[in-house]
Amino acid sequence: MVAVDLEGPYEPRVRRADLGLRVHWCVLPFRVLLVLTSHRGIQMYESNGYTMVYWHALDSGDASPVQAVFARGIAASGHFICVGTWSGRVLVFDIPAKGPNIVLSEELAGHQTPITDIATEPAQGQDCVADMVTADDSGLLCVWRSGPEFTLLTRIPGFGVPCPSVQLWQGIIAAGYGNGQVHLYEAATGNLHVQINAHARAICALDLAPEVGKLLSAGEDTFVHIWKLSRSPESGYIEAAPLP
Amino acid sequence: MSALKWCHKALSEPCFLPGHLCGPLRELVSLSTQHPQSVLYVLGSCTHTQRAVWDRLASVLCSAVFSLVSAVLNDIISTMFNRKFMEELFKPQELYSKKALRTVYERLAHASIMKLNQASMDKLYDLMTMAFKYQVLLCPRPKDVLLVTFNHLDTIKGFIQDSPTILQQVDETFRQLTEIYGGLSAGEFQLIRQTLLIFFQDLHIRVSMFLKDKVQNNNGRFVLPVSGPVPWGTEVPGLIRMFNNKGEEVKRIEFKHGGNYVPAPKEGSFELYGDRVLKLGTNMYSVNRPVETHMSGSSKNLASRTQESIAPNPLAKEELNFLARLMGGMEIKKPSGPEPGFRLNLFTTDEEEEQAALTRPEELSYEVINIQATQDQQRSEELARIMGEFEIMEQPRLSTSKGDDLLAMMDEL
Numbered sequence: 001m002v003a004v005d006l007e008g009p010y011e012p013r014v015r016r017a018d019l020g021l022r023v024h025w026c027v028l029p030f031r032v033l034l035v036l037t038s039h040r041g042i043q044m045y046e047s048n049g050y051t052m053v054y055w056h057a058l059d060s061g062d063a064s065p066v067q068a069v070f071a072r073g074i075a076a077s078g079h080f081i082c083v084g085t086w087s088g089r090v091l092v093f094d095i096p097a098k099g100p101n102i103v104l105s106e107e108l109a110g111h112q113t114p115i116t117d118i119a120t121e122p123a124q125g126q127d128c129v130a131d132m133v134t135a136d137d138s139g140l141l142c143v144w145r146s147g148p149e150f151t152l153l154t155r156i157p158g159f160g161v162p163c164p165s166v167q168l169w170q171g172i173i174a175a176g177y178g179n180g181q182v183h184l185y186e187a188a189t190g191n192l193h194v195q196i197n198a199h200a201r202a203i204c205a206l207d208l209a210p211e212v213g214k215l216l217s218a219g220e221d222t223f224v225h226i227w228k229l230s231r232s233p234e235s236g237y238i239e240a241a242p243l244p
Numbered sequence: 245m246s247a248l249k250w251c252h253k254a255l256s257e258p259c260f261l262p263g264h265l266c267g268p269l270r271e272l273v274s275l276s277t278q279h280p281q282s283v284l285y286v287l288g289s290c291t292h293t294q295r296a297v298w299d300r301l302a303s304v305l306c307s308a309v310f311s312l313v314s315a316v317l318n319d320i321i322s323t324m325f326n327r328k329f330m331e332e333l334f335k336p337q338e339l340y341s342k343k344a345l346r347t348v349y350e351r352l353a354h355a356s357i358m359k360l361n362q363a364s365m366d367k368l369y370d371l372m373t374m375a376f377k378y379q380v381l382l383c384p385r386p387k388d389v390l391l392v393t394f395n396h397l398d399t400i401k402g403f404i405q406d407s408p409t410i411l412q413q414v415d416e417t418f419r420q421l422t423e424i425y426g427g428l429s430a431g432e433f434q435l436i437r438q439t440l441l442i443f444f445q446d447l448h449i450r451v452s453m454f455l456k457d458k459v460q461n462n463n464g465r466f467v468l469p470v471s472g473p474v475p476w477g478t479e480v481p482g483l484i485r486m487f488n489n490k491g492e493e494v495k496r497i498e499f500k501h502g503g504n505y506v507p508a509p510k511e512g513s514f515e516l517y518g519d520r521v522l523k524l525g526t527n528m529y530s531v532n533r534p535v536e537t538h539m540s541g542s543s544k545n546l547a548s549r550t551q552e553s554i555a556p557n558p559l560a561k562e563e564l565n566f567l568a569r570l571m572g573g574m575e576i577k578k579p580s581g582p583e584p585g586f587r588l589n590l591f592t593t594d595e596e597e598e599q600a601a602l603t604r605p606e607e608l609s610y611e612v613i614n615i616q617a618t619q620d621q622q623r624s625e626e627l628a629r630i631m632g633e634f635e636i637m638e639q640p641r642l643s644t645s646k647g648d649d650l651l652a653m654m655d656e657l
Contacts, residue, residue, distance in 0.1 A: 066336040068435060113431060137431025161477070162431040178386075178430055179478045194486050197479040200470075200505045201384070202434070221481075222468050223502055235494075239486055242499040 026076035030097040035081060037071035042083050042091070044102065053100040054093075058085065068114075075118035077132050077146040080105070084115025090134055092150060110134065110142040110152055119168040120146070121210075130154070130187040133173050135163040141175060143187055154190040165206040167215065172229060172238050174215050176203030182217050184229065184238045193238040198225055214243070312357070317403050318410065319356035325413040334420055339443055363601035364590040370449045377444040378454065378466055379524045384475030384508075386433035388522055389440070390425050391512045394418070395525030418516055426514060453528060471504035476511040 022037045032047040044054040060069040073084030081093045088111030094103045113136045120132045130153050132144040139158020145151045161178040173185040180199035185192055199219030207216045215227045226243040349369055353360060360368065379392045397414055404410045448464025459467050474480055481501040488494050512521035591597040
């Protein structure tokens with residue numbers, strides 16, 4: 001487990017509001033990197049946690065004075081690391097097997113509001129399969145296929161509520177929303193198959209245990225719920241059941 | 245009319261005294277009838293010849309208090325809603341540091357004839373920050389932070405109903421708030437709320453009213469309710485719906501959520517006038533609470549009370565103490581010299597206040613900002629400029645005729 005605090009002048013008892021401060025272990029084919037996002041930019045460290053290999057300063061050029069500038073949302077896909085930003089753009093970094101020669105290879109456009117979360121899963125083997133989902137403050141979800149160039153496959157519109165957390169598992173997208181609902185979508189089609197009125201306040205986070213297909217949702221209502229995800233044997237449609 | 249009857253009459257009519265003082269005053273009057281040793285009862289039972297003098301004194305003192313309190317409220321509110329100050333506040337900027345906020349707050353609190361010592365100021369600031377933290381934390385949806393602000397403004401307008409110019413300033417602030425924040429998305433409000441909560445992180449000061457109402461635990465953490473109405477726009481948890489490819493519902497499961505929620509009744513109004521629905525941000529002191537004091541047999545003044553195990557409700561107690569001091573015949577400083585006015589002590593006695601200042605835990609001490617020492621030079625210059633706008637009142641404004649009577653009275657006695 002990693003706890004993150006701000007660098008810079010240390011002021012006892014004062015913690016400056018740092019929007020978008022996130023940390024994530026990115027597991028790549030030949031190495032593991034620790035990635036941090038903050039309002040200043042993106043930092044990447046070796047797996048020992050203190051050797052910095054890359055620093056990307058955020059470009060706040062076209063931000064209006066009232067807009068907060070930050071990076072938020074981190075995920076690894078193959079040998080890429082994807083990081084979301086305040087503008088809705090997703091930065092794709094190409095990571096070599098070792099060393100600091102990290103390159104910003106692409107900027108994905110698809111979102112107009114700040115990115116909240118990114119989820120990925122290893123490609124399932126077939127050709128046109130989705131392996132990345134990005135979510136934003138408007139609740140919009142974008143479904144991507146990774147590669148030397150990332151391709152936008154589907155867009156799932158929001159409904160006026162942010163989507164703070166998203167997960168991807170066996171072609172199922174699990175999205176937690178600010179109104180306390182969890183939605184399950186078919187990644188290939190973008191169709192909504194399950195709607196759970198899960199929490200009485202905004203959902204903070206989702207987590208998924210891939211071997212057993214269990215989804216955990218945590219909300220600001222102080223509750224944590226666990227759901228069993230499955231597919232109906234007859235129709236193949238996604239189903240969910242609460243676990244006591 | 246006897247002094248007691250006059251007080252009863254004054255308190256039963258819609259008076260220009262703010263609501264949160266009427267309660268304690270009524271208590272004072274009713275307590276004095278139950279306890280013959282109290283000063284007011286003594287006043288009420290004087291012989292006929294003395295009664296005229298005492299009646300006049302009591303009524304004049306009562307109205308003097310009313311005038312003073314109104315003057316203080318008017319001064320503070322008009323300073324807070326001063327146009328230039330508001331303009332500065334509405335500029336897009338980083339959140340103020342804790343020191344900067346404390347400094348601005350202290351200047352605001354001293355924008356009238358009322359003064360506070362360090363210990364009382366600390367206590368008042370603690371109360372304010374914990375109350376605001378409570379309101380922000382418990383907002384059902386992030387946008388409700390704006391409704392809380394509107395509740396604050398509604399209550400403030402109630403205090404200044406007789407001052408049309410200040411009323412206009414507050415209405416103008418309403419309009420600016422609506423213009424700037426009315427159109428923000430849920431995601432932007434969530435960002436604002438999270439930024440505010442980071443500011444309040446690790447503050448766990450216990451407030452007696454919150455402890456008593458069981459909304460705060462003994463460790464200073466707030467209780468998050470798991471019952472009641474869900475936020476507007478949220479469904480009551482407990483239902484799973486499953487759909488086919490055409491979007492038709494094919495299966496439904498109900499489950500026990502664990503909480504005890506009901507649907508939201510209606511959405512709060514964001515108009516200039518309207519039912520906010522949300523209670524967060526309304527006057528904490530407007531509810532008529534039984535004053536948790538025991539009247540001792542002392543006849544000197546009403547300030548002596550039995551010790552309480554938790555910190556006393558500071559503002560309600562102080563109102564009674566102040567009145568008691570006036571009624572009990574302690575000296576009232578005549579407005580002369582460079583520092584007129586009265587001093588507000590949020591503790592039971594001066595000694596207690598001094599003691600509190602000495603024993604305040606290090607981690608809770610606020611170092612009032614030395615402007616030159618801040619890192620952000622530009623911001624500190626702005627702040628210094630704003631604070632230069634605040635003028636400490638030179639004269640107490642006892643502008644009503646009853647107030648003038650007090651001064652005349654003092655001359656006669």
